[in-house]
Structures are given as C-alpha cells and as structure tokens.
Amino acid sequence: MTTSTLAMIIFAAILIQTTILVLIGLHRRKKLQKSQQNQVTKVVQHSSSQEDVLSNDQSFNSVFPWSGYREFRVLRRKMEDKNNSICSFYLTPTDGKPLPSFEPGQFLTFKLQIDNPSSGQSKTVTRCYSLSDRPRPDYYRVSIKRVPPPVGQPDLPAGIASNFFHEQVHEGSKLLAKAPSGHFHLMNDKNLPIVLVAGGIGITPMLSILNTLIEGGLSREVWFYFGVRNGDEDMMKNHLRMLAETHSNFHLHVCYSAPNEDNEEEIDYHHSERISIPLLRSTLSLKRYQFYVCGPQAMMESLVPGLEAWGVDANDIYYESFGPATLIKQDRSEQERLESEPMTITFSSSDRSLPWDATADSLLEFAETNDIDVPSGCRAGSCGSCQTSLIKGEVEYNQQPDASTEPGHCLLCIARPKGDLVLEA
Numbered sequence: 001m002t003t004s005t006l007a008m009i010i011f012a013a014i015l016i017q018t019t020i021l022v023l024i025g026l027h028r029r030k031k032l033q034k035s036q037q038n039q040v041t042k043v044v045q046h047s048s049s050q051e052d053v054l055s056n057d058q059s060f061n062s063v064f065p066w067s068g069y070r071e072f073r074v075l076r077r078k079m080e081d082k083n084n085s086i087c088s089f090y091l092t093p094t095d096g097k098p099l100p101s102f103e104p105g106q107f108l109t110f111k112l113q114i115d116n117p118s119s120g121q122s123k124t125v126t127r128c129y130s131l132s133d134r135p136r137p138d139y140y141r142v143s144i145k146r147v148p149p150p151v152g153q154p155d156l157p158a159g160i161a162s163n164f165f166h167e168q169v170h171e172g173s174k175l176l177a178k179a180p181s182g183h184f185h186l187m188n189d190k191n192l193p194i195v196l197v198a199g200g201i202g203i204t205p206m207l208s209i210l211n212t213l214i215e216g217g218l219s220r221e222v223w224f225y226f227g228v229r230n231g232d233e234d235m236m237k238n239h240l241r242m243l244a245e246t247h248s249n250f251h252l253h254v255c256y257s258a259p260n261e262d263n264e265e266e267i268d269y270h271h272s273e274r275i276s277i278p279l280l281r282s283t284l285s286l287k288r289y290q291f292y293v294c295g296p297q298a299m300m301e302s303l304v305p306g307l308e309a310w311g312v313d314a315n316d317i318y319y320e321s322f323g324p325a326t327l328i329k330q331d332r333s334e335q336e337r338l339e340s341e342p343m344t345i346t347f348s349s350s351d352r353s354l355p356w357d358a359t360a361d362s363l364l365e366f367a368e369t370n371d372i373d374v375p376s377g378c379r380a381g382s383c384g385s386c387q388t389s390l391i392k393g394e395v396e397y398n399q400q401p402d403a404s405t406e407p408g409h410c411l412l413c414i415a416r417p418k419g420d421l422v423l424e425a
C-alpha cells in the first residue's frame, strides 16, 4: 500500500466518523428540540388549563343569583354518620350554567312535590336546608337529617320532607331550589378569632363556614365545638379530625353527652358532657371572639343568653334556628294577654274575625289554633311560603326575616299584630 492510498483511507475514515458524529449530533439536537417543543406545549396547555380554572372561578364569583326556582340534578348521595340518619346530597343545575357563589352559612329553599300514598294525592312542601360545604363553581351540597316522629309518639307521621329526601331522592333525581339566602353567615367585617358552636345537625352551616375559612388559608383562629349524643351521631368525623391535625389554627372540641361503651375519650371525643358556658370558659382564653351558634332548642336557649351573661357583646353573637323546634321561644304569659290591647284579626278569605290572643307566638300559630289553613314551611321567616297579603293594619316581626316579601305582604310565621288586621287568608 502506497503512502497516498493509506492517506486516502485515513481521510475517508475520518470523513465517515465526522459524518456519523454530525448525524448523531443532528439527531440529538432534533430530539432535544422536539422534547423542548413538547415541554413548551405542555406548559402552554397547563397554563391555559390554569387560565380556564381561573376564568371559571372569576365567572363563578361574578354569577348573579337566579330568581324563583331552578332545577337541580342530584349528582351524588353520601351517608355521613354511623346511624345512617344524615345524608349529603350533591346538586348540580340541569341548565348547565355556572352557579353563583354564596355566603357560607346560607341555605337553599326547596319546593318538593310529595306523594301521599294513602290519599293518592301529592302536596307541595317547602323546606330550607343549609349549604354544608364552601362555595364551589360546579355543585352545591346540603346534608339532611331524617326526622323521626316525636319521642313517645310513634303513631305520628315522621318528618315529611327529610324522609322524602332519604327515601325518594336518589342520584339523578331532580329538585327545585331557590337561590342561596339567609342572614346567618360568616362575617368578614371584623378580623376576630371565631368560635363555631354546633349541636347535632346544626353543624351544617358551620361546616360551610369552616371549609371556606380553610380554603382561604385559615388566617383567623377557629374554635369548633360540636355536640352530639355519642359516636353513632358524630358526622363528618374524619374530615374534622383531619383538619384539626393539619391546621394549628383550628381547635376541635367534640362533646358526647352520652358516649357509647366503644367510644374512646381523646380518640372519638374530647369532653363527656354537653356544650355549656362553663366548658367554653374553661377552654377559651380571655379575649374577644365572634360566636356562631346553631343547634337544638335546649342548646340555643342556654347558650345564646349565657354568652351575653358571660359578657360577650350581643353584636359578636350570631345564631340560627332550624325552625320552630329550635327558635328561642318568647315567654308570653297569661298576664301579657290580659294586659295587651284588644285587637281583631280578620281572615278575609276564610270569612272569620277573631280576637287576638297575645299568648300566641305568631299570626301563623294563631291562625292554625283557629283552624285557618295557611301554607307554611320553615316557620322561621326563611322560606317565604307563609307570605300573606296584609289588606289592612300593621305587623311587627319577632326576628329579622330571611325571605323577601312582595309589597303589602307579610310573613305570618314571625309576625304579630300592632293593631286590628285584615289578612287575605
């Protein structure tokens, strides 16, 4: 082999090697470009999906509440307690349009068409149920306790609406509901630490308030007192325990008034007693708080005045009644009846004029006592179903109404007369 042939072979080998290296380099570069392109696409896709979420949230917060009733479909049902007596219903609007936000603590008013199998007829029943989760753009949640007949009276019918929900409302069922409303809700005007006090199913508006505060980063200290009889009635147990373990600003006090044998202190509950002012005093430090209270009659009657007697400013106490059973009843004595000015209440459609009984809590109670048929729902000024035209005279309200009324109308369930009245009922 000549020197020139050897030189050509070496040159060709170097050329081939260089070409291979260039090709490998080009391939790698192309691969890198492709992967970079993919990454860019992913980032773009990711940021555009974030934008979607953002724009959804923005539109969610700017959606206006609807008027009248809107149709919802039940997305999901979930039992929340060991007794299977509390069921959550997740509701989405059938029109597919976004849901308006709401103030945590507010409720939905449902119009239900319930069949009576014995008469073969159906009747319209109006009931309010608090929203039990924070506002979300795609669904609302309510949690409903099945109401049995009163203790010792098993022959009386069980609660009509709550049992209808438990027995006849399934995934896919359709329901009519008014937009969220109510004056009992989280107040953000004062940045005070918060005490949420819930008895039994009174926990629902508190869950909405708590979940909203957690979502916002829990900048305010929250003390949560939840009272039930025992572990069988304890609801959303894992959710509350998990929040207490993961948020140092959230202090959970679960009270069982009559724990079962298998309920363990410090694991299932913290206090074997009812929620009381002495318990609040011994567990809260001495400073200003905002109190929110919702629970059964006995709890409301002892705690709300008890907080004021302890020195809590009435403006820092917010409470909600779940209907007549939990309203703080006025103590209207026979003396009051004797001392009150005589007044005549005329029910024009029924063609009856009756002397007002000052021991009656409301015009609704007075009408019912006298067998005058007036539609009613919540009996707490919330649902609007007892709205009646006030043809003549004036009324005063026992409490601030949540339902709005048409001009010249009043809510009989929370109204008392200021003088002679003519009502269209």
Ligand SMILES: Cc1cc2nc3c(=O)[nH]c(=O)nc-3n(C[C@H](O)[C@H](O)[C@H](O)COP(=O)(O)OP(=O)(O)OC[C@H]3O[C@@H](n4cnc5c(N)ncnc54)[C@H](O)[C@@H]3O)c2cc1C
Pocket (backbone or CB within 6 Å): 107, 127, 128, 129, 130, 131, 142, 143, 144, 145, 146, 147, 148, 149, 150, 156, 157, 158, 159, 160, 161, 162, 163, 182, 201, 204, 205, 321, 322, 323, 378, 380, 382
């Ligand atoms: C603002 C607001 C929010 C609410 N939020 C919730 C919530 O989040 N969750 C919840 O579960 N509830 C809530 N409630 C309560 C709810 O609206 C209903 O009042 C509750 O479900 C009972 O309704 P019902 O139709 O089942 O019972 P009803 O039919 O009204 O019966 C009530 C009770 O009367 C008894 N009764 C029936 N007939 C007679 C009779 N002839 N004589 C004597 N007693 C009789 C029944 O057995 C039952 O014990 C809320 C109420 C309000 C006002």
Ligand code: FES
Pocket (backbone or CB within 6 Å): 375, 376, 377, 378, 379, 380, 381, 382, 383, 384, 385, 386, 387, 403, 411, 412, 413, 414
């Ligand atoms: S019964 Fe609901 S507002 Fe009177």
